[in-house]
Amino acid sequence: xxxxxxxxxxxxxxxxxxxxxxxxxxxxxxxxxxxxxxxxxxxxxxxxxxxxxxxxxxxxxxxxxxxxxxxxxxxxxxxxxxxxxxxxxxxxxxxxxxxxxxxxxxxxxxxxxxxxxxxxxxxxxxxxxxxxxxxxxxxxxxxxxxxxxxxxxxxxxxxxxxxxxxxxxxxxxxxxxxxxxxxxxxxxxxxxxxxxxxxxxxxxxxxxxxxxxxxxxxxxxxxxxxxxxxxxxxxxxxxxxxxxxxxxxxxxxxxxxxxxxxxxxxxxxxxxxxxxxxxxxxxxxxxxxxxxxxxxxxxxxxxxxxxxxxxxxxxxxxxxxxxxxxxxxxxxxxxxxxxxxxxxxxxxxxxxxxxxxxxxxxxxxxxxxxxxxxxxxxxxxxxxxxxxxxxxxxxxxxxxxxxxxxxxxxxxxxxxxxxxxxxxxxxxxxxxxxxxxxxxxxxxxxxxxxxxxxxxxxxxxxxxxxxxxxxxxxxxxxxxxxxxxxxxxxxxxxxxxxxxxxxxxxxxxxxxxxxxxxxxxxxxxxxxxxxxxxxxxxxxxxxxxxxxxxxxxxxxxxxxxxxxxxxxxxxxxxxxxxxxxxxxxxxxxxxxxxxxxxxxxxxxxxxxxxxxxxxxxxxxxxxxxxxxxxxxxxxxxxxxxxxxxxxxxxxxxxxxxxxxxxxxxxxxxxxxxxxxxxxxxxxxxxxxxxxxxxxxxxxxxxxxxxxxxxxxxxxxxxxxxxxxxxxxxxxxxxxxxxxxxxxxxxxxxxxxxx
Numbered sequence: 001x002x003x004x005x006x007x008x009x010x011x012x013x014x015x016x017x018x019x020x021x022x023x024x025x026x027x028x029x030x031x032x033x034x035x036x037x038x039x040x041x042x043x044x045x046x047x048x049x050x051x052x053x054x055x056x057x058x059x060x061x062x063x064x065x066x067x068x069x070x071x072x073x074x075x076x077x078x079x080x081x082x083x084x085x086x087x088x089x090x091x092x093x094x095x096x097x098x099x100x101x102x103x104x105x106x107x108x109x110x111x112x113x114x115x116x117x118x119x120x121x122x123x124x125x126x127x128x129x130x131x132x133x134x135x136x137x138x139x140x141x142x143x144x145x146x147x148x149x150x151x152x153x154x155x156x157x158x159x160x161x162x163x164x165x166x167x168x169x170x171x172x173x174x175x176x177x178x179x180x181x182x183x184x185x186x187x188x189x190x191x192x193x194x195x196x197x198x199x200x201x202x203x204x205x206x207x208x209x210x211x212x213x214x215x216x217x218x219x220x221x222x223x224x225x226x227x228x229x230x231x232x233x234x235x236x237x238x239x240x241x242x243x244x245x246x247x248x249x250x251x252x253x254x255x256x257x258x259x260x261x262x263x264x265x266x267x268x269x270x271x272x273x274x275x276x277x278x279x280x281x282x283x284x285x286x287x288x289x290x291x292x293x294x295x296x297x298x299x300x301x302x303x304x305x306x307x308x309x310x311x312x313x314x315x316x317x318x319x320x321x322x323x324x325x326x327x328x329x330x331x332x333x334x335x336x337x338x339x340x341x342x343x344x345x346x347x348x349x350x351x352x353x354x355x356x357x358x359x360x361x362x363x364x365x366x367x368x369x370x371x372x373x374x375x376x377x378x379x380x381x382x383x384x385x386x387x388x389x390x391x392x393x394x395x396x397x398x399x400x401x402x403x404x405x406x407x408x409x410x411x412x413x414x415x416x417x418x419x420x421x422x423x424x425x426x427x428x429x430x431x432x433x434x435x436x437x438x439x440x441x442x443x444x445x446x447x448x449x450x451x452x453x454x455x456x457x458x459x460x461x462x463x464x465x466x467x468x469x470x471x472x473x474x475x476x477x478x479x480x481x482x483x484x485x486x487x488x489x490x491x492x493x494x495x496x497x498x499x500x501x502x503x504x505x506x507x508x509x510x511x512x513x514x515x516x517x518x519x520x521x522x523x524x525x526x527x528x529x530x531x532x533x534x535x536x537x538x539x540x541x542x543x544x545x546x547x548x549x550x551x552x553x554x555x556x557x558x559x560x561x562x563x564x565x566x567x568x569x570x571x572x573x574x575x576x577x578x579x580x581x582x583x584x585x586x587x588x589x590x591x592x593x594x595x596x597x598x599x600x601x602x603x604x605x606x607x608x609x610x611x612x613x614x615x616x617x618x619x620x621x622x623x624x625x626x627x628x629x630x631x632x633x634x635x636x637x638x639x640x641x642x643x644x645x646x647x648x649x650x651x652x653x654x655x656x657x658x659x660x661x662x663x664x665x666x667x668x669x670x671x672x673x674x675x676x677x678x679x680x681x682x683x684x685x686x687x688x689x690x691x692x693x694x695x696x697x698x699x700x701x702x703x704x705x706x707x708x709x710x711x712x713x714x715x716x717x718x719x720x721x722x723x724x725x726x727x728x729x730x731x732x733x734x735x736x737x738x739x740x741x742x743x744x745x746x747x748x749x750x751x752x753x754x
């Protein structure tokens with residue numbers, strides 16, 4: 001399904017109702033764009049990925065095309081009305097890459113593909129086992145002792161088993177190679193198919209002639225090992241599918257619409273309109289973003305907010321698409337639907353990160369692009385060289401086929417993307433969305449972390465600090481005034497009263513005086529809640545972070561003191577950051593006293609208060625001049641310049657839109673632990689990317705010369721080629737579950753709070 005993107009300036013577009021940063025090539029201001037995701041078959045290597053992107057970029061109106069090799073998808077952004085998903089799929093089909101718009105459940109499609117490969121693998125394995133029994137009899141001389149006729153019979157029996165098995169089990173390779181050749185291009189399945197067919201054809205030819213040079217066992221074993229590699233590679237890719245693909249399973253496919261007359265009817269979730277009310281039964285996924293109009297329940301939203309505990313909701317509460325209703329039925333009024341929901345926005349952000357091009361990904365792409373034509377040149381040179389050296393055409397061709405098979409650049413092309421997808425999936429599971437294509441690479445380099453205070457180190461939520469010292473009747477009376485206001489201090493009083501178990505009822509006839517406070521009644525019945533001057537407190541008794549409550553005839557005004565509540569795991573996170581060798585500072589625009597108090601509470605020695613946006617940027621520049629690589633963690637408009645100027649940056653999901661646009665990553669929920677997880681995973685991903693480069697390059701340095709020298713048969717080449725691709729993907733998949741030193745898992749963080 002395509003979604004509309006409207007550009008308001010050269011570097012930003014509006015996607016649905018959410019603002020996202022898109023590449024500069026999106027064009028001039030005011031350009032309306034659409035995006036779609038295509039599932040691409042037969043995209044197995046870096047060369048295939050390059051051909052797919054090049055073909056799509058050649059289509060008039062297409063601005064960007066970003067292929068995801070691990071998930072075999074491509075994300076295309078194009079000028080609205082210039083083309084559509086069907087035409088783009090047709091273009092890819094025209095160059096031998098059948099494609100379709102992503103509408104089906106990706107997990108189901110992957111499982112169907114794996115089952116098909118497994119069936120073909122079983123046929124190849126059964127045929128290989130039986131042919132091997134016959135071949136052992138021939139090799140051991142048992143068949144020849146019985147006479148030439150028995151040996152010839154064994155060869156023909158091998159042919160009868162091998163020919164139908166090769167025809168069925170080899171179809172994934174043959175079909176892909178045929179599509180490529182029909183479009184005058186090569187892919188990795190061309191040399192594979194050539195090797196299998198040549199070995200089978202040569203064996204049939206020798207069987208007809210009655211000679212001993214029969215290789216049916218080698219042909220079917222070659223196919224058997226290739227299918228093992230393809231099946232394991234497919235399974236590994238399924239496990240490495242990014243969080244964006246996994247989020248598709250959260251989307252409700254249908255919704256029960258509640259009509260004005262009380263009747264209900266079921267429609268597709270994408271057809272729900274803003275303002276409609278839907279009925280959500282217990283156990284169902286909520287289909288839209290909306291506001292609860294009726295009902296009381298709990299909502300499980302761990303994959304949206306990062307919080308593992310269900311959240312209680314009642315009338316007036318906001319809920320999001322993709323979350324699950326747990327206990328009671330709810331009536332929800334839709335405020336955002338389909339591609340405009342929070343779930344869709346998160347999916348787009350993750351897709352952008354998974355399909356982006358970091359420095360290492362671009363390096364691997366260039367290497368694979370140069371590597372692909374070199375493979376075929378090397379194969380041809382090997383064939384010619386061995387024939388010039390006096391080898392027969394059969395031997396020379398067999399060696400050339402082994403070279404073609406063993407030099408497939410799949411491992412090199414998968415080296416970094418597989419790590420990137422695995423890292424992105426793990427981080428999302430811990431409540432963090434990486435937006436920038438090279439964000440993980442820069443995160444791995446940081447050695448200094450600078451925190452803002454309000455809304456970052458703290459929750460940006462005021463808390464009544466002396467609630468227990470206030471008499472219940474005074475707190476209840478003040479809350480009756482405060483409940484009529486949306487001021488942060490007023491809301492904190494109401495929360496404190498509710499936490500004490502008091503009944504909060506809105507007082508009547510309450511007026512709010514801007515800049516002063518709340519007032520109810522007059523004369524002997526007057527009540528005031530507000531500033532010191534408004535409540536008649538002497539000027540020298542005024543202090544910040546305080547509201548005063550005065551009731552006529554009740555004596556001196558009562559002080560309500562507030563402070564911004566720190567995130568529950570802030571101190572633990574600061575400690576862990578320092579434990580992994582990072583310098584941590586607190587730089588805030590808040591008052592120096594409040595900043596010093598917060599720094600002392602979390603154990604920070606370096607802190608600066610009353611810093612304007614320009615001062616924060618100046619501090620980052622000073623650290624940069626000292627050779628430091630700084631991660632800025634902040635929210636709010638005043639942090640946007642610092643976030644943009646830091647080496648890397650992170651914002652909470654509650655941050656202002658401009659701050660999220662400037663940040664490289666966004667963390668969800670109230671916990672600060674995802675910041676530690678981000679740094680630790682980024683460092684591990686960096687190490688694993690280098691390991692994968694080493695695996696891919698080491699494999700080629702060892703096996704390619706051996707293949708050219710004639711020491712590697714096509715069978716061994718197939719095993720080695722498959723093993724290299726599986727090795728780099730398996731190494732990347734380890735990152736999803738690997739226990740990393742310094743990381744704070746959700747379980748550990750939860751335990752630290754309890």
